[in-house]
Amino acid sequence: xxxxxxxxxxxxxxxxxxxxxxxxxxxxxxxxxxxxxxxxxxxxxxxxxxxxxxxxxxxxxxxxxxxxxxxxxxxxxxxxxxxxxxxxxxxxxxxxxxxxxxxxxxxxxxxxxxxxxxxxxxxxxxxxxxxxxxxxxxxxxxxxxxxxxxxxxxxxxxxxxxxxxxxxxxx
Numbered sequence: 784x785x786x787x788x789x790x791x792x793x794x795x796x797x798x799x800x801x802x803x804x805x806x807x808x809x810x811x812x813x814x815x816x817x818x819x820x821x822x823x824x825x826x827x828x829x830x831x832x833x834x835x836x837x838x839x840x841x842x843x844x845x846x847x848x849x850x851x852x853x854x855x856x857x858x859x860x861x862x863x864x865x866x867x868x869x870x871x872x873x874x875x876x877x878x879x880x881x882x883x884x885x886x887x888x889x890x891x892x893x894x895x896x897x898x899x900x901x902x903x904x905x906x907x908x909x910x911x912x913x914x915x916x917x918x919x920x921x922x923x924x925x926x927x928x929x930x931x932x933x934x935x936x937x938x939x940x941x942x943x944x945x946x947x948x949x950x951x952x953x954x
Contacts, residue, residue, distance in 0.1 A: 808893060819903065830847070831911070869915040870910070870911060872907070875904075879949075
């Protein structure tokens with residue numbers, strides 16, 4: 784099985800090449816990514832707890848799902864694909880903003896991503912893929928903000944960065 788490729792980009796999101804996912808994370812090379820936030824009618828965000836077998840940030844909490852676009856895949860199609868693969872459902876998504884961040888991990892890998900933040904609505908329980916997701920829960924944005932302050936160690940590095948921007952967006 785060949786390694787997943789990520790799309791290398793410049794600061795303007797122009798594709799400049801492809802690289803294996805692990806190599807890009809080892810070298811901290813800027814690449815395209817997306818993060819999906821799904822809200823219900825109560826205004827709660829669906830969070831996922833990453834599976835125990837993940838190569839970084841296992842069992843930590845994050846947004847509904849996130850990953851990398853494939854070549855010639857739109858941001859919205861990529862978000863829907865990963866939402867189905869990880870959480871077992873699909874919903875309409877819209878892109879709300881994008882930004883660049885860099886988050887190093889204890890294992891020597893670094894996320895350096897131009898992240899497209901996608902928003903969707905859903906009110907049912909997901910059918911989580913246990914290979915990808917350990918658990919899920921719904922939380923209000925204010926509860927998440929307070930919980931990150933009280934116990935930041937249970938959240939992924941990128942989620943804490945993205946959530947601050949998302950919180951400002953939804954206020």
